Amino acid sequence: MSNKNYYEILGVNSNASDSEIKSAFKKQAIKYHPDRNKGNAEAEKKFKEINEAYQVLSDANKRASYDRVGHDAYTKGASYGSSSSGGFEGFDMDFDLGDIFSSFFTGGFGGGKTKRGPKPGEDLEYRLTLTFDEAVFGCTKDIFIKRKDRCGVCSGTGSKAGTDKTTCDKCHGSGQIKVQRNTPFGSMVSMTTCSKCSGAGKINLNPCVNCRGNGKVNAEKKITIDIPRGIDTGQVISMRGEGEVGDLGAPSGDLYITINVMNSNKFKRKGNDVFTDHHIPIWLAILGGESVIETLDGEYKINIKEGTQSGTVQVLKGKGVHKVNSNFRGEHHVNIIVDIPSIHNESQRQAVEMLKETYAGNKEYFSEKKQENKKKGFKKFFSF
Ligand SMILES: [Zn+2]
Numbered sequence: 001m002s003n004k005n006y007y008e009i010l011g012v013n014s015n016a017s018d019s020e021i022k023s024a025f026k027k028q029a030i031k032y033h034p035d036r037n038k039g040n041a042e043a044e045k046k047f048k049e050i051n052e053a054y055q056v057l058s059d060a061n062k063r064a065s066y067d068r069v070g071h072d073a074y075t076k077g078a079s080y081g082s083s084s085s086g087g088f089e090g091f092d093m094d095f096d097l098g099d100i101f102s103s104f105f106t107g108g109f110g111g112g113k114t115k116r117g118p119k120p121g122e123d124l125e126y127r128l129t130l131t132f133d134e135a136v137f138g139c140t141k142d143i144f145i146k147r148k149d150r151c152g153v154c155s156g157t158g159s160k161a162g163t164d165k166t167t168c169d170k171c172h173g174s175g176q177i178k179v180q181r182n183t184p185f186g187s188m189v190s191m192t193t194c195s196k197c198s199g200a201g202k203i204n205l206n207p208c209v210n211c212r213g214n215g216k217v218n219a220e221k222k223i224t225i226d227i228p229r230g231i232d233t234g235q236v237i238s239m240r241g242e243g244e245v246g247d248l249g250a251p252s253g254d255l256y257i258t259i260n261v262m263n264s265n266k267f268k269r270k271g272n273d274v275f276t277d278h279h280i281p282i283w284l285a286i287l288g289g290e291s292v293i294e295t296l297d298g299e300y301k302i303n304i305k306e307g308t309q310s311g312t313v314q315v316l317k318g319k320g321v322h323k324v325n326s327n328f329r330g331e332h333h334v335n336i337i338v339d340i341p342s343i344h345n346e347s348q349r350q351a352v353e354m355l356k357e358t359y360a361g362n363k364e365y366f367s368e369k370k371q372e373n374k375k376k377g378f379k380k381f382f383s384f
């Protein structure tokens, strides 16, 4: 926890009104809410601080004692609180973030009557492995996920057909019990969840047999996913409402599908570009001509220039992988490799000997320019 005091955390004056505190909290809580800052530890820490500050400053009793003893003494006391052996009782800092946030938005805030709202369903994660082609060209995939779904027998009410839940006699339906504690700062009243109904406010006397009163059942659901062409490892497809079912009246969670793409034995891929090696015989390299390569679109004819060196890279624009949801395509880099044949008979040996003689006395077999191209080509291809 930072050494800032609660007023500084919320960005208000120490004499701020309740409504100023409330609106400052709302602004900050929305900004740092975990749903908006997935995986951001800093934001999560901030969010906890903001909530902690709001817990205290929004409660008149807590705020008064906080003002009296100061930040350090107060937070120290609070951390002892849960052991209930000494220190200051009544401040439970171990709260559920989602709970606070939902109570905040269902209007149950400002202390006092905070009735637990129905809980939204959990988000689910799924890792999906695709072949190289499936990712490059797109496809549809069926996946099967295990999740909690609404009980079909009771439609999620958790009660047997024709029966209703009765109001809890302990909390009279509020789901909360008032607890009074005596502390060094005087008598403090706080609310705690009713133990008889677990905060529901109602008791289920005739639970549905299918879901045992839960309203939810474990299910396996088939989900068909449209995989867009060009998707790559690490990208996430999110499907709203395909997570676990929420409590009656609350939304379902979301499903997040993280993509993993298998390697191809033909193409190397980096982002939207693909890379291949292409072997040509030495006479094609010397004389130049046409050669057929394999691209993502199938066979494709490229021109080999006269005197092409091994390691020359040809870049084919627009022959790479599509960008997701776009017509843009990356490049296909073709790394030319010149194959040196071995000699199988005497006439082949004579031919090479003749070739050698035609170059006799000519030290510069290759022009300087071509030498340079050769180096560049290598560098470019092996730079990733
Ligand atoms: Zn049921």
Ligand SMILES: [Zn+2]
Residues within 6 Å of the ligand: 168, 169, 170, 171, 172, 173, 174, 175, 176, 194, 195, 196, 197, 198, 199, 200, 201, 202
């Ligand atoms: Zn109750």
